[in-house]
Amino acid sequence: MADLQKEFNDYTKNLNKASKDENIKKAITRAVKSYRETTAETLNRFPHTPEMAEEVRGIKSNSIAHNSELLKQAMDSVERNKGKAFYAKDKQEALEMTAKIIGTGKTIVKGKSMLGEELSLREYLEEKGNEVWETDLGEFILQLNHEKPMHILSPSIHVPREKVAELFTKFFNKEVPPDIAQEVAVVRDFLREKYFTADVGISGANVVAADTGAMVIIENEGNVRLSTGAPPVHIVLVGIEKIVPTFQEAMKVTEVTWRYAQYGVPGYVNIISGPSKTGDIEKVTTYGAHGPKEFYVIFVDNGRSDMAKEEEFSEALHCLRCGGCMYECPVFQVTAGHFGHVYMSGIGAVWTAFVAGGLEKAAPLVFTCLRCGRCVERCPMKINVPSMIQKLRERVVCG
Ligand code: SF4
Structure with missing residues (x-):
């Protein structure tokens, strides 16, 4: 991972810029509010959904x-x-x-x-x-x-x-x-x-x-x-x-x-x-x-078969791509998809590592994730993203 320093520098510059972008702030604030209200109303209307x-x-x-x-x-x-x-x-x-x-x-x-x-x-x-x-x-x-x-x-x-x-x-x-x-x-x-x-x-x-x-x-x-x-x-x-x-x-x-x-x-x-x-x-x-x-x-x-073979990561393949976790992610809320490389936010970091660029591209993402667990609460598949992020950090540092 010779270019890791460069990956981090470019990514950090981009992420900082995004966090100051008024369009992103305005759009995501509206989207989060709408997502939470609509989902609460929808789950209320169709209460069998969590089961x-x-x-x-x-x-x-x-x-x-x-x-x-x-x-x-x-x-x-x-x-x-x-x-x-x-x-x-x-x-x-x-x-x-x-x-x-x-x-x-x-x-x-x-x-x-x-x-x-x-x-x-x-x-x-x-x-x-x-x-x-x-x-x-x-x-x-x-x-x-x-x-x-x-x-x-x-x-x-x-x-x-x-x-x-x-x-x-x-x-x-x-x-x-x-x-x-x-x-x-x-x-x-x-x-x-x-x-x-x-x-x-x-x-x-x-x-x-x-x-x-x-x-x-x-x-x-x-x-x-x-x-x-x-x-x-x-x-x-x-x-x-x-x-x-x-x-x-x-x-x-x-x-x-x-x-x-x-x-x-x-x-x-x-x-x-x-x-x-x-x-x-x-x-x-x-x-x-x-x-x-x-x-x-x-x-x-x-790369999906490789992900399936790893007990610690195979759960990421359960992702339905509903996008719900992104609205709850505190980093995504201020940077949108700039917290990502092809795939976004915490779950995206895992996917990036296996199918869309490898550990080099995923490395800055896994150190951006706060491991706060808000995504797990929202996720219908209850995918344990924070635990996978920790494992990926160990791989970046220890190889
Ligand atoms: S909430 Fe869960 S299922 Fe939906 S996109 Fe996020 S990780 Fe995938």
Whole structure:
């Protein structure tokens, strides 16, 4: 870890700057208040949720313990559904597999995915000569502003409407006022044309059911429906830790995820298991009806199996990416995603260490975490982040 000193210096400079940023302060203060109020109200409305979260902890733990069998089963299920399933052992393999399917000179519409960030997927596909559009509004804003996400669910949480208006006015080459409804409308109009002319749609998945090969994707904007439904080709890139044994279990994981992600019920829950099909003429199943004709799933490892093998860290794979812990983290509350490297806050430090840059990139993060345990209280999976942070500190210091 020769460059550790430099990592610390660059990171500290950036973190100090972020902590003085008025936009971050304003945006996160509002977001924390809204998250706490909405989640309290939602859990009150659906009081079975904490008990279901307890059950989901068991499902995730069992799934991680049997991950290799479930991966095989999930891949077989995808193939049975007339999709094509692949296993990518690392980032490079995942990127090359995706590029091989897509080729060059294509238009791609992409849904929000932290795995996509982990792989730098958009940048890679652009380098290969493709036009790639982020379709989640927050990600679209970041794409135009050449920035990285500041929260795993609300990537542009730190960008106020005035800044969005400036950005859009410049990009669309027409006056866009700092009015959120008008800002949303202008992106809606722009992306609509892209969905129906795109060659490929790319998405992640929140959960995968091994028994059926069903990919479950939670969203509110409707962009995932269009990205995965309109283009002739759909590619799913998903981490192997997202696989659970059965469809019923996948539904439980899905409900707990959205509930702790601040939604009573999300706008849409997409369940996709293969290319579109019809049996309307003589009951002959024919693939390639109104939706995609081709369906590919790339299951990505990239360090997850190594994490699963380590008793002290495997629990981090239970993370549902609900984002709740970030709102409770005292460091995140003043710095947003600057307390992170791809993945954010305490849990992000653990993920960074294993899948997104290694111990060198994670080192400054593990010494930023206060180990206060507020994340554990909020976390539906009760992941013991402070204990993992302590273990990572020992590794940084003692090797
Ligand atoms: S660590 Fe827990 S609270 Fe944080 S994103 Fe993961 S599941 Fe949600």
